[in-house]
Amino acid sequence: MITDKFRILTVDLRDGRGNVITLDGRDTVAGGSGLAALLFSKYGNANKPWNDPDQPLIFTIGPLTGYFPLMSKTVCAFKSPYHDQYAESHGGGRSAFALRFAGLDALVVTGKAARPSCVAVGSRHLEVKEVHYLWGRDLYTTGKMLRGMFKGAGHRSILRIGPAGENGSAIAGINVDSYRHFGRLGGGAVMGSKNLKGIVIHGDGNFPLDGSKEYPKLFQDVYAKLTDTDMMSKYHDIGTPINMAALNEVKMLPIRNLQKTIDPGISGITGEKFAELALLRNAACAGCPVGCIHIGFVRERFRKEHRYLYRQVSYDHEPIFALGSMLSVVNCFAVLAIIDVAEKMGLDVMSAGVSLAWATEALEKGIISEKETITRLSFGDSEAYKQAIQFLGEGKNDFYRLLGQGTLKAAEHYGGRDFACVLGQEMAGYATGEVFFVSEALGLRHSHLDSGGYSYDQKEKGKDPEKAVDFLIKDEQGRVLLTSMVACLFARGVYTDALLADCLKSVGYQTLADTLGKVSRTIQKLRWQARLATGYRPEDVTIPKRFFEITTGKGPMDADYLASLKDKYAQAIRFLAVPDATENLSAQDR
Ligand code: SF4
Numbered sequence: 001m002i003t004d005k006f007r008i009l010t011v012d013l014r015d016g017r018g019n020v021i022t023l024d025g026r027d028t029v030a031g032g033s034g035l036a037a038l039l040f041s042k043y044g045n046a047n048k049p050w051n052d053p054d055q056p057l058i059f060t061i062g063p064l065t066g067y068f069p070l071m072s073k074t075v076c077a078f079k080s081p082y083h084d085q086y087a088e089s090h091g092g093g094r095s096a097f098a099l100r101f102a103g104l105d106a107l108v109v110t111g112k113a114a115r116p117s118c119v120a121v122g123s124r125h126l127e128v129k130e131v132h133y134l135w136g137r138d139l140y141t142t143g144k145m146l147r148g149m150f151k152g153a154g155h156r157s158i159l160r161i162g163p164a165g166e167n168g169s170a171i172a173g174i175n176v177d178s179y180r181h182f183g184r185l186g187g188g189a190v191m192g193s194k195n196l197k198g199i200v201i202h203g204d205g206n207f208p209l210d211g212s213k214e215y216p217k218l219f220q221d222v223y224a225k226l227t228d229t230d231m232m233s234k235y236h237d238i239g240t241p242i243n244m245a246a247l248n249e250v251k252m253l254p255i256r257n258l259q260k261t262i263d264p265g266i267s268g269i270t271g272e273k274f275a276e277l278a279l280l281r282n283a284a285c286a287g288c289p290v291g292c293i294h295i296g297f298v299r300e301r302f303r304k305e306h307r308y309l310y311r312q313v314s315y316d317h318e319p320i321f322a323l324g325s326m327l328s329v330v331n332c333f334a335v336l337a338i339i340d341v342a343e344k345m346g347l348d349v350m351s352a353g354v355s356l357a358w359a360t361e362a363l364e365k366g367i368i369s370e371k372e373t374i375t376r377l378s379f380g381d382s383e384a385y386k387q388a389i390q391f392l393g394e395g396k397n398d399f400y401r402l403l404g405q406g407t408l409k410a411a412e413h414y415g416g417r418d419f420a421c422v423l424g425q426e427m428a429g430y431a432t433g434e435v436f437f438v439s440e441a442l443g444l445r446h447s448h449l450d451s452g453g454y455s456y457d458q459k460e461k462g463k464d465p466e467k468a469v470d471f472l473i474k475d476e477q478g479r480v481l482l483t484s485m486v487a488c489l490f491a492r493g494v495y496t497d498a499l500l501a502d503c504l505k506s507v508g509y510q511t512l513a514d515t516l517g518k519v520s521r522t523i524q525k526l527r528w529q530a531r532l533a534t535g536y537r538p539e540d541v542t543i544p545k546r547f548f549e550i551t552t553g554k555g556p557m558d559a560d561y562l563a564s565l566k567d568k569y570a571q572a573i574r575f576l577a578v579p580d581a582t583e584n585l586s587a588q589d590r
Pocket residue numbers: 070072092093235283284285288289290291292293488489490
């Protein structure tokens with residue numbers, strides 16, 4: 001059942017009313033990232049602050065959601081509390097399929113509820129339910145209660161926030177179905193500012209698969225590529241934590257607030273070690289046969305007569321780097337225990353870990369004291385970090401409230417900017433070199449997944465800034481196409497542009513399939529226009545000194561190369577956002 005027009009549910013929390021609208025643009029912006037930027041241009045207000053009730057919280061899916069494997073993600077867009085600019089965060093779980101089966105391409109939430117509330121939507125219903133009794137509850141309790149209140153397990157997706165989101169922390173995420181997240185750039189605080197504790201999406205409608213006769217055959221081919229070849233085996237087997245040992249070996253793993261990039265001591269937190277000792281099971285987003293979600297366990301003794309409780313905690317490379325190697329916590333169960341607290345609080349695990357790594361070094365250097373940190377933070381001390389994560393989520397004192405706005409905000413106040421590991425937001429788990437640092441610092445989402453800068457650093461030998469920036473721009477263009485479909489980026493090796501075109505044609509999106517080059521450029525432009533319109537100045541981005549001090553397997557950082565990359569990438573971003581920037585491109589380029 002293809003839909004040429006987008007079908008969008010808007011919900012205004014001020015009166016609890018909803019409206020279904022249809023919107024043109026399928027052949028121009030496809031869906032996902034493109035649709036989110038289009039909707040922000042319609043409902044967002046560049047000049048009002050992120051927490052103005054008028055600002056929208058947007059969720060979008062793509063034209064292939066539900067039709068092909070790994071088209072399993074949802075794009076969440078909002079004005080971010082982290083920098084008060086346009087932002088995107090991507091999450092999976094059942095969210096995308098639930099929206100598809102609810103017959104929606106997008107959900108747009110505006111306004112602020114008078115009291116803490118939960119929105120429940122489905123193919124034929126909308127309910128805004130008052131849930132004051134959930135306010136202040138941690139993420140686990142909230143999940144349990146919402147699952148009891150809203151039936152439909154298996155077809156239902158639950159998005160929820162913890163105390164960090166309620167407290168306006170700019171590093172609060174939105175949890176999706178327990179093991180996935182819209183983690184970065186503060187979507188949790190946007191929900192909190194709207195008095196919105198949860199969103200329940202019921203995929204309770206029909207979704208007839210009436211594609212062409214080529215469709216079933218193509219589906220089988222794609223499915224076989226994903227499951228019968230080794231293209232995705234890395235994700236299913238050890239999972240992304242396989243990167244821990246691999247990066248350590250080539251001296252590219254951020255360790256101890258990036259004071260080091262290699263340490264044999266991380267052997268207790270490699271992917272192999274997690275798989276051997278702590279892995280309980282794998283799980284998958286809806287519509288994904290790969291199942292990259294690795295779930296370990298935390299066991300707590302609650303009575304001296306050997307009585308234990310256990311909780312299941314998902315892990316990946318990024319949480320392990322942020323709460324493991326960055327904090328020099330090198331025992332897999334200790335890392336899982338800290339992740340568990342961050343989850344309960346509803347914090348973005350990566351940002352929380354990197355900010356506490358900064359706080360630990362700041363305490364060591366005497367820039368802050370225990371008056372600020374309350375507990376004695378010390379690299380390797382997992383018990384202290386469990387406490388500190390709780391304080392960060394609760395906003396326990398002025399220090400933790402400021403740190404919860406981002407490490408640089410705390411560094412501006414207390415000092416210690418030089419060793420703040422911030423590249424647009426708290427860094428991701430790759431210390432690969434200049435191209436990655438610049439791509440993360442300036443990229444639209446400040447995400448390592450916006451472009452393959454980390455792999456460029458590892459594969460390319462030369463230092464040609466123009467070639468590198470050209471790579472970043474083209475790579476981003478390919479990725480925004482995928483995030484407009486909305487594919488899991490782990491499948492980027494499978495879903496080439498040619499395969500995407502075949503998939504679109506097989507379900508009836510002929511025009512879109514024929515113009516993918518032009519469409520991806522349009523989406524790239526729209527996103528950058530949204531970001532720049534909300535105040536982003538790429539030329540003003542600075543990279544803290546710590547990133548210049550490291551040595552990787554390729555040698556010490558080259559400050560001149562990095563500076564030149566930064567300047568050229570900033571110029572390229574400006575050019576990308578010019579309204580008619582693609583007009584001069586050749587027909588072949590399009
Ligand atoms: S590979 Fe992992 S993140 Fe991607 S869709 Fe599958 S389970 Fe979800």
